[in-house]
Each structure stands twice: as C-alpha cells, then as structure tokens.
Amino acid sequence: MTHGGRALQRERTRQALLREGRRLFAARGYGAVGLSEIVRAAGVTKGALYHHFEGKSDLFRAVLEQVQQEVARAVAAAADAQDDPWARLVAGCRAFLAAGADPEIQQIMLVDGPAVLGWSEWRALDEAASARHLAEALTALVEAGVIAPQPVPPLVHLLSGAMNEAALWLAGSAGPGDLADTQAALERMLEALRG
Amino acid sequence: MTHGGRALQRERTRQALLREGRRLFAARGYGAVGLSEIVRAAGVTKGALYHHFEGKSDLFRAVLEQVQQEVARAVAAAADAQDDPWARLVAGCRAFLAAGADPEIQQIMLVDGPAVLGWSEWRALDEAASARHLAEALTALVEAGVIAPQPVPPLVHLLSGAMNEAALWLAGSAGPGDLADTQAALERMLEALRG
DNA sequence: TCCTTCACATACCGTCGGTATGTGAGGGTA
DNA sequence: TACCCTCACATACCGACGGTATGTGAAGGA
Numbered sequence: 001m002t003h004g005g006r007a008l009q010r011e012r013t014r015q016a017l018l019r020e021g022r023r024l025f026a027a028r029g030y031g032a033v034g035l036s037e038i039v040r041a042a043g044v045t046k047g048a049l050y051h052h053f054e055g056k057s058d059l060f061r062a063v064l065e066q067v068q069q070e071v072a073r074a075v076a077a078a079a080d081a082q083d084d085p086w087a088r089l090v091a092g093c094r095a096f097l098a099a100g101a102d103p104e105i106q107q108i109m110l111v112d113g114p115a116v117l118g119w120s121e122w123r124a125l126d127e128a129a130s131a132r133h134l135a136e137a138l139t140a141l142v143e144a145g146v147i148a149p150q151p152v153p154p155l156v157h158l159l160s161g162a163m164n165e166a167a168l169w170l171a172g173s174a175g176p177g178d179l180a181d182t183q184a185a186l187e188r189m190l191e192a193l194r195g
Numbered sequence: 196m197t198h199g200g201r202a203l204q205r206e207r208t209r210q211a212l213l214r215e216g217r218r219l220f221a222a223r224g225y226g227a228v229g230l231s232e233i234v235r236a237a238g239v240t241k242g243a244l245y246h247h248f249e250g251k252s253d254l255f256r257a258v259l260e261q262v263q264q265e266v267a268r269a270v271a272a273a274a275d276a277q278d279d280p281w282a283r284l285v286a287g288c289r290a291f292l293a294a295g296a297d298p299e300i301q302q303i304m305l306v307d308g309p310a311v312l313g314w315s316e317w318r319a320l321d322e323a324a325s326a327r328h329l330a331e332a333l334t335a336l337v338e339a340g341v342i343a344p345q346p347v348p349p350l351v352h353l354l355s356g357a358m359n360e361a362a363l364w365l366a367g368s369a370g371p372g373d374l375a376d377t378q379a380a381l382e383r384m385l386e387a388l389r390g
Numbered sequence: 391t392c393c394t395t396c397a398c399a400t401a402c403c404g405t406c407g408g409t410a411t412g413t414g415a416g417g418g419t420a
Numbered sequence: 421t422a423c424c425c426t427c428a429c430a431t432a433c434c435g436a437c438g439g440t441a442t443g444t445g446a447a448g449g450a
Contacts, residue, residue: 029313030310031226031310106314111313112310114305115224115307115309115310116310123364150376150383151380153364153376154361154379157357157360157361158358158360158380161357162353162356162357163353165352165359166352168314169318181345181348181349185345185346189353189387192383192384193383
C-alpha cells in the first residue's frame with residue numbers, strides 16, 4: 001500500500017468491513033448476506049475479514065455494539081438535556097422511539113440481534129448500552145419518591161419491550177399520527193407509575 | 196408401507212416433520228439445525244420434507260403457526276373464563292405471560308420468528324393469532340367506557356411488546372418473585388388506561 | 391390386471407462459512 | 421542500505437448445507 005503505516009491501514013480495513021457489513025446487514029438481513037458480498041463491498045478478501053474478526057457472527061456482533069452505542073448516546077443526550085428526573089425519563093423514552101424509527105437500527109438491533117447472538121448475549125449488550133440508563137432513571141425516580149416504591153427490573157423490561165415493539169411497528173405501518181399517539185399512550189403508562 | 200391409506204400416511208409424515216422440526220428448532224435455534232437432522236429424527240428423507248414444504252423456512256413457518264395458535268388458544272381460554280371485560284383483559288395478559296414462560300415457545304415465537312420470516316410476516320401471523328384478541332379486548336373496553344377513548348393500535352403494540360420482552364426476561368433470569376412483580380407492574384400500567 | 395398417481399427415496403449440485411497456507415510490503419536493526 | 425522478521429492481508433481449498441432433479445414402488449381406481 002502506498003500511504004500510511006500498518007496501524008492506519010489496519011484501522012481503515014476494519015472500518016470498511018464494519019461499514020459495509022452494517023450497510024448490508026441492515027438492508028437485507030444477516031442471513032441473506034454472504035461474506036463474499038461483504039468483503040467485495042469493502043474492497044478486501046475473506047482473509048482480511050478473518051484477520052479482524054472471528055467469523056460472520058463476530059462481525060455482526062461488532063456492528064451491533066456500534067449500533068447499540070449510537071442509540072444509547074442519543075438517548076443519554078436527550079435525557080441529559082433535562083434537569084427534572086421525570087423529564088429525563090420521558091425525554092429518554094422519546095429519543096429511543098425516534099432512534100428506533102431508523103430501519104437500519106431495527107433490522108440489526110431488534111430483528112437479527114437476538115436470533116444471531118442468542119437472547120442472553122443480546123440482553124447483555126442491551127443492558128450495557130441502553131437498558132442500564134433506563135434502569136438508572138427509574139431507580140432515581142423511585143428513590144426520589146416520584147414513582148411508587150417497587151422492584152425496578154420488571155419495569156425496565158416491560159418498558160423497553162414496549163418501546164422496542166412500538167418502534168418496530170411505527171417504522172413498518174406508520175400512519176401519520178401514530179407516533180404521537182404512541183408517545184401519548186406510553187407517557188400515560190409512565191404516569192401510572194407515579195404515587 | 197404396511198398400514199393405512201396414502202392420506203393417513205401422508206398426514207403421519209407431515210406431523211412427524213412438524214414435531215421433530217419444532218423440537219429441534221426450539222432446542223437449538225433455527226440456524227443451528229440442519230435439514231438432514233430434522234429428516235433423520237422424523238425417520239424420513241429430504242425428499243419427504245420438500246414434498247410437504249417449500250423449504251426449511253416454510254417448515255419453520257408451519258411450526259410457528261402451530262405455536263402461535265396454541266398460545267392464542269390458551270390466552271383466549273383464560274379470557275373467556277371471565278365475564279367482566281376488564282377481568283378478561285387481565286386474565287388474558289396473565290395467560291400470555293404464563294405461556295411465554297416456555298422456552299420452546301420463546302425461541303420459536305420471539306427469537307427466531309422475526310429473523311427467519313421477516314418482521315412484517317411475523318407481525319401478520321401474530322396479528323392473526325394473538326394480537327387480534329388483545330385488540331378486540333381493548334376496543335371493547337374503550338367502547339364500554341372503561342378505559343379512556345384513545346387509538347387502540349398503539350396500545351396493542353406497546354402492551355404486546357411489553358409482554359413479549361417480559362416473558363423472555365422471566366424465563367431467562369427468573370428470580371422467584373419476578374413473575375409476580377412483573378404481573379403487578381403490568382396491571383398497574385393497565386390501570387393507567389382507565390378513566 | 392393394468393396403469394396412473396402419489397408419496398416419498400436417491401443422487402446430485404452450487405454456494406456458503408470457515409480454514410490452511412502463501413506473500414509482499416512495512417519497518418526496526420546493524 | 422542491506423537484512424530480515426513481522427504482520428496484514430490474499431489465495432486456495434474444504435466440508436456441509438439448502439435446494440433440485442430424477443428414480444421407484446406401493447396404493448387404488450378402471
């Protein structure tokens with residue numbers, strides 16, 4: 001190669017694989033995309049892919065982690081823009097629904113993620129990325145006495161599941177007012193948790 | 196073959212494929228099970244499988260439909276045992292959570308289902324089986340004035356998503372009181388929809 | 391009895407994920 | 421600057437898989 005050192009080129013190749021893998025996985029789903037297609041799009045060969053990742057599912061895992069962290073960052077940013085703990089929760093939920101509207105994120109994070117990595121591993125990644133923020137927000141609200149004292153983990157899964165499905169539904173059969181209606185219904189459910 | 200007519204034997208073969216396919220898909224996931232394994236377990240060959248189904252994913256679709264209908268039947272039975280519309284909704288939700296506790300049902304219905312068939316087709320099957328009951332129950336409650344007038348579809352997806360995730364979580368990391376806590380939290384959310 | 395049909399079994403193919411090995415450009419060392 | 425080791429890939433190859441094309445023998449009406 002004409003430019004740069006080994007480390008730079010290495011990083012370029014890795015990023016190209018992640019970028020094209022993400023694009024193809026998102027567009028057509030994990031199962032419908034072959035390794036040969038990914039490496040061709042990235043301008044490398046299978047040797048490069050197996051030099052950087054352990055296999056197809058490991059590449060997908062890296063892509064998923066990237067997607068999860070992007071979503072988590074958006075949610076955290078929306079929450080941090082608010083001061084009131086309750087407003088932080090609502091803003092975070094809204095941001096999650098908005099992020100889930102992206103079909104790329106849906107296919108990778110919600111459709112293929114659990115099936116490719118298995119539910120337990122998917123949950124671990126989700127926990128590390130976004131579910132943790134939700135749990136912290138709810139815990140803060142319980143401690144502050146804003147919502148009734150109750151076990152937080154069930155709430156986390158009920159809410160994140162509700163938002164996952166809602167995001168998926170909204171992107172698929174979106175009527176114009178559905179997003180607003182869904183946010184309204186979600187906030188009504190959140191309201192129910194208050195004392 | 197020594198016994199029975201062609202139609203009987205045909206049905207026996209089809210049921211054997213469905214039974215073993217369901218068992219293997221549930222135990223190890225769609226991707227990790229090969230056709231050769233299924234037909235060996237069923238005591239037939241690939242020719243038989245392709246005579247009855249269009250391919251691997253079509254067999255899975257048939258298995259999924261079977262699972263969905265079993266769940267829907269259990270939910271409907273629990274709901275029909277109640278007279279009050281509100282009690283019917285709560286009983287149906289409880290029954291769904293109980294049904295989702297089965298790891299077989301989880302893997303097929305919630306993990307592999309969307310990834311193998313695609314989200315839109317999965318939703319169509321879910322709609323035809325169990326989501327329809329939820330929508331009808333909610334519509335009845337709205338019309339009866341038990342819960343506030345509001346668009347029903349967003350509620351359906353928020354609630355079914357919440358219950359799907361909760362069922363998955365309960366089966367995986369089940370603490371002893373988690374089921375009760377989850378049901379309590381869910382019913383608190385349902386309560387929020389009233390008046 | 392014959393002959394068609396049907397419910398499979400057998401044999402085969404292309405492609406896929408994965409592996410083993412080759413190779414040539416850095417880049418530190420003397 | 422000559423050397424050489426390393427590393428970041430490329431090349432060649434393999435077994436297994438999903439899918440297809442074709443063979444076959446029993447069932448059952450005519």
